[in-house]
Amino acid sequence: MNAIEFHSLSKFYGKHRGIEGIDFSVSKGEVFGFIGPNGAGKSTAIRTLLGLLHPSSGSASILGHDVVKEGVQARLKVGYLPSEVDFYPEMTSRELLEYHAGLYGIEKGEKRIEELAQYFELALDRPIDDLSYGNKKKCAIIQAVLHEPEVLILDEPTGGLDPFMQNRFFELLESLNKKGVTVFFSSHILSEIQRMCDRAAVIREGKITAIEDISSLLSKQMKKVRLVLKKETELSLPDGFQNHHSTGSKHNFDYVGPTEVLIRWLAEQDLIDVVLTEPDLESIFMNYYQR
Amino acid sequence: MSMNRTLYFKELKRNRKNTLIWTSIVVAFTFLILSIYPSFSQMGDQMTELMSSLPEEYARALGMDEGTWSSIIGFYSTYYGIYITLLMGIFTASTGATIVGKEERDGTAEFLLTRPMTRSTIVTTKFLALGTLLAVVYSTQTFFAVLGMNVFGDDVLWRHFVTMHVHGFVLVSFFTAAAVLFSSFLSPKLNYMGPVVGMIFGSFFLDAIAKATEQVSWLGYISPYHYLQLQAESGSLEVNWGSCIMLMILSLIMLKAGHARYLKRDIVG
Numbered sequence: 269m270n271a272i273e274f275h276s277l278s279k280f281y282g283k284h285r286g287i288e289g290i291d292f293s294v295s296k297g298e299v300f301g302f303i304g305p306n307g308a309g310k311s312t313a314i315r316t317l318l319g320l321l322h323p324s325s326g327s328a329s330i331l332g333h334d335v336v337k338e339g340v341q342a343r344l345k346v347g348y349l350p351s352e353v354d355f356y357p358e359m360t361s362r363e364l365l366e367y368h369a370g371l372y373g374i375e376k377g378e379k380r381i382e383e384l385a386q387y388f389e390l391a392l393d394r395p396i397d398d399l400s401y402g403n404k405k406k407c408a409i410i411q412a413v414l415h416e417p418e419v420l421i422l423d424e425p426t427g428g429l430d431p432f433m434q435n436r437f438f439e440l441l442e443s444l445n446k447k448g449v450t451v452f453f454s455s456h457i458l459s460e461i462q463r464m465c466d467r468a469a470v471i472r473e474g475k476i477t478a479i480e481d482i483s484s485l486l487s488k489q490m491k492k493v494r495l496v497l498k499k500e501t502e503l504s505l506p507d508g509f510q511n512h513h514s515t516g517s518k519h520n521f522d523y524v525g526p527t528e529v530l531i532r533w534l535a536e537q538d539l540i541d542v543v544l545t546e547p548d549l550e551s552i553f554m555n556y557y558q559r
Numbered sequence: 560m561s562m563n564r565t566l567y568f569k570e571l572k573r574n575r576k577n578t579l580i581w582t583s584i585v586v587a588f589t590f591l592i593l594s595i596y597p598s599f600s601q602m603g604d605q606m607t608e609l610m611s612s613l614p615e616e617y618a619r620a621l622g623m624d625e626g627t628w629s630s631i632i633g634f635y636s637t638y639y640g641i642y643i644t645l646l647m648g649i650f651t652a653s654t655g656a657t658i659v660g661k662e663e664r665d666g667t668a669e670f671l672l673t674r675p676m677t678r679s680t681i682v683t684t685k686f687l688a689l690g691t692l693l694a695v696v697y698s699t700q701t702f703f704a705v706l707g708m709n710v711f712g713d714d715v716l717w718r719h720f721v722t723m724h725v726h727g728f729v730l731v732s733f734f735t736a737a738a739v740l741f742s743s744f745l746s747p748k749l750n751y752m753g754p755v756v757g758m759i760f761g762s763f764f765l766d767a768i769a770k771a772t773e774q775v776s777w778l779g780y781i782s783p784y785h786y787l788q789l790q791a792e793s794g795s796l797e798v799n800w801g802s803c804i805m806l807m808i809l810s811l812i813m814l815k816a817g818h819a820r821y822l823k824r825d826i827v828g
Contacts, residue, residue: 281825281827311828315826315827315828318672318673319672319673319678320668320669320672320673320825320826320828321825321826321827322823322825339677340675340676340677341675343673343674343675344675346673348673350669350670352666352669352828354665354666354667354669354670355667355670356573356665356667357665358573367565367569368674370565371563371565371566371674371675371676372674372675411670
């Protein structure tokens with residue numbers, strides 16, 4: 269049984285498309301990235317998964333529970349961290365977290381609340397309205413993990429957190445994942461996906477354009493090439509070269525293809541210097557975005 | 560349909576300040592009316608004379624007649640119909656209009672609806688909390704009205720008092736259910752106070768105009784006030800069980816329709 273499954277899931281707002289025909293699954297214990305530019309449909313997919321939106325067609329399930337027909341059972345095992353944090357302003361963090369615990373039927377959650385608040389350095393007795401956005405986010409993180417969910421759904425989780433807290437958050441995720449918690453990680457910050465995820469799906473204009481292992485994406489034979497020629501000349505670039513920029517005798521481009529072809533081509537040039545670097549995940553995914 | 564205790568008590572807590580303020584206003588107003596009755600009753604003949612100088616239609620529209628000044632229940636009924644049911648209706652209807660939609664407007668719907676409860680449980684629980692608030696404001700007002708009657712009046716026609724309060728309860732419940740229904744069709748970002756006040760005052764004035772002007776008496780049929788008498792006419796005031804049952808059934812239908820609308824609503828964020 270997979271942790272999360274999407275089966276040809278579509279959501280339309282009238283004639284406007286939110287997502288269309290989303291079809292993939294996330295294995296139990298996996299840390300799965302969900303990447304796409306703003307407005308691509310990431311939040312629509314997550315909101316449909318959580319029952320906030322009604323699907324136009326298709327279905328989705330969490331740990332085998334259909335999110336429409338068995339939404340309660342599905343959500344019982346899910347921790348959700350929204351991108352925008354809106355809580356009851358009149359409550360303190362402690363009241364909110366106790367309220368959350370009550371809704372999950374947790375009777376003695378105080379100790380766990382204290383532990384997590386200490387870990388994230390959150391003042392529990394200040395009204396939520398008085399908290400900074402970063403502190404509200406910490407409160408949101410605590411409510412997402414407090415009831416020890418089996419699946420964590422995170423929508424742009426690090427917004428508002430300083431680098432130190434981001435690191436603590438990632439350490440918490442890693443420790444939860446070691447205990448078997450599945451993490452569905454939606455973000456546009458690719459370095460986070462690169463750090464945390466095993467696989468990732470790319471969504472663009474409401475449709476999934478790629479699902480890849482992060483390691484295989486990183487090992488794709490794409491290179492960033494920077495070279496300086498002896499003379500200012502026009503280069504004739506063979507297949508596999510992209511994003512070429514030049515200033516005088518200096519040239520920068522990306523290359524996708526067999527390395528020996530690149531080396532053979534470089535050997536034919538009148539070079540002063542050449543630098544080959546591995547692209548970061550961002551460059552790789554920009555290719556998907558631009559397709 | 561089930562309810563959630565945690566959510567129910569949280570809703571009561573969340574609305575307690577508003578309930579306390581509105582209940583205090585209604586109780587203070589009730590006591591004020593009853594406390595000034597002895598002064599008016601001493602001027603009974605003058606007031607009756609003044610009444611007879613008023614145009615008949617005007618007095619009828621405001622629910623005044625000779626009986627208004629001759630007994631505490633007549634005096635109280637004039638104000639109960641015009642002010643107290645309106646005030647209670649505005650409070651419970653405005654709370655009804657926002658009790659579900661407020662979560663969406665404030666962005667907290669995302670928190671609430673992603674907990675392990677069905678939407679039906681959430682909406683049912685909120686309706687039960689709303690019913691409790693209505694019961695609190697209504698029963699507190701009734702309690703202090705009984706107290707005031709005993710303190711400031713004598714020979715109270717309790718049968719009339721009970722009738723007025725049964726009818727008042729049905730009216731307030733009807734307005735609350737209507738507000739729940741219309742709010743389920745509107746954007747949660749709207750301020751519902753205007754439509755709520757408009758609905759309640761509109762209903763009252765439609766009935767008043769219908770009573771005052773025979774040519775447009777048909778207007779009364781579209782106001783719930785038409786079906787439930789709040790003042791004695793020719794010394795008679797009886798519970799109209801037929802209208803009470805009809806309006807309560809309509810209220811339940813409106814609540815059920817509002818409930819169904821909220822279940823289908825998308826939370827776009």
